[in-house]
Amino acid sequence: MSNEVKLYALGGSPFVCRVKIALSMKGIKYENIEENMRNKSDDLLKYNPVHKKVPVLVHNGNPISESLVIIEYIDDVWKGVPILPQDPYEKAIARFWAKFIDDKCLPAAFKVFGSNGEKQAIAEACEQLQILENELKIRGTKFFGGDNINIVDIAADFIAYWLGAIEEATQIKFATREKFPKIHEWADNFLNCQVVKEILPSRDHIVGFFKKKFGKV
Ligand code: GSH
Known part of the structure; x- marks a missing residue:
């Protein structure tokens, strides 16, 4: 599977850091796209039209929003260190x-x-x-x-x-x-x-x- 991973981010955000920690635990390389909250990019608004917030993870063109949902997705897609219990x-x-x-x-x-x-x-x-x-x-x-x-x-x-x-x-x-x-x-x-x-x-x-x-x- 090709793996193009992009993260729409904001350096100081605890929600974005959650996702970065999860990606790092799995050893996933990604492109970090820093957003300006006063002037959100067209891509961010397109990928997260409901909340218009970061983080958004875009995996092979598919956007996922909400940090806890993203973490579960990361854990489901990439093997390695588990982030959620298996039981x-x-x-x-x-x-x-x-x-x-x-x-x-x-x-x-x-x-x-x-x-x-x-x-x-x-x-x-x-x-x-x-x-x-x-x-x-x-x-x-x-x-x-x-x-x-x-x-x-x-x-x-x-x-x-x-x-x-x-x-x-x-x-x-x-x-x-x-x-x-x-x-x-x-x-x-x-x-x-x-x-x-x-x-x-x-x-x-x-x-x-x-x-x-x-x-x-
Ligand atoms: N529940 C969301 C998550 O877990 O991802 C919260 C995300 C959130 O609040 N992100 C803030 C944001 O994008 C940055 S810390 N704010 C932009 C805005 O409110 O317009």
């Missing part, structure tokens, strides 16, 4: 937690910064993070994937890396190591993975971006 029940559980991160944790965290650290928003975000904290405690494993990262760890890249950078940019700190020791320990392990380290944008880039976004400069 159907374990796979369903992994999908559940990846969805929980997207549906609950991320919106709650964004609400904290969007509301300039409103007390209620912080309480709600802490409630969601506490669920992840408890889950890590129950599992007692290095990663959500066990000894190695899987789709849940990748889905949580925002929590491991972006959250602390945005806290620094906004000076709104709520997800502290004291409150969430397991999440911090997991994040340290995750950020220490070679495949993750090689992909993530610089922390300064993220802090600078969010300082501007939240009017802190």
Whole structure:
């Protein structure tokens, strides 16, 4: 099978980084096409007319959108290191937690910064993070994937890396190591993975971006 792989991307995006980590785990070479969110390319609008967002993976001309869907596609198409569990029940559980991160944790965290650290928003975000904290405690494993990262760890890249950078940019700190020791320990392990380290944008880039976004400069 010919393998032309293109990724419509944005360097600082946690969703794009999810896909880059998955591609890197499988050793897939691809063309990175950097988008400008203020002037989206015709190709991006053509390939993702519903959401008009990055990442979009285009494999042999076929576009796929939504980072978690793309990761599943990558895992289905390319053999090698598995990104989702093989066992159907374990796979369903992994999908559940990846969805929980997207549906609950991320919106709650964004609400904290969007509301300039409103007390209620912080309480709600802490409630969601506490669920992840408890889950890590129950599992007692290095990663959500066990000894190695899987789709849940990748889905949580925002929590491991972006959250602390945005806290620094906004000076709104709520997800502290004291409150969430397991999440911090997991994040340290995750950020220490070679495949993750090689992909993530610089922390300064993220802090600078969010300082501007939240009017802190
Ligand atoms: N649920 C999507 C995914 O998982 O891929 C979220 C993707 C997303 O929010 N991408 C942002 C984007 O393209 C960049 S971080 N935003 C453009 C816009 O909102 O106009």
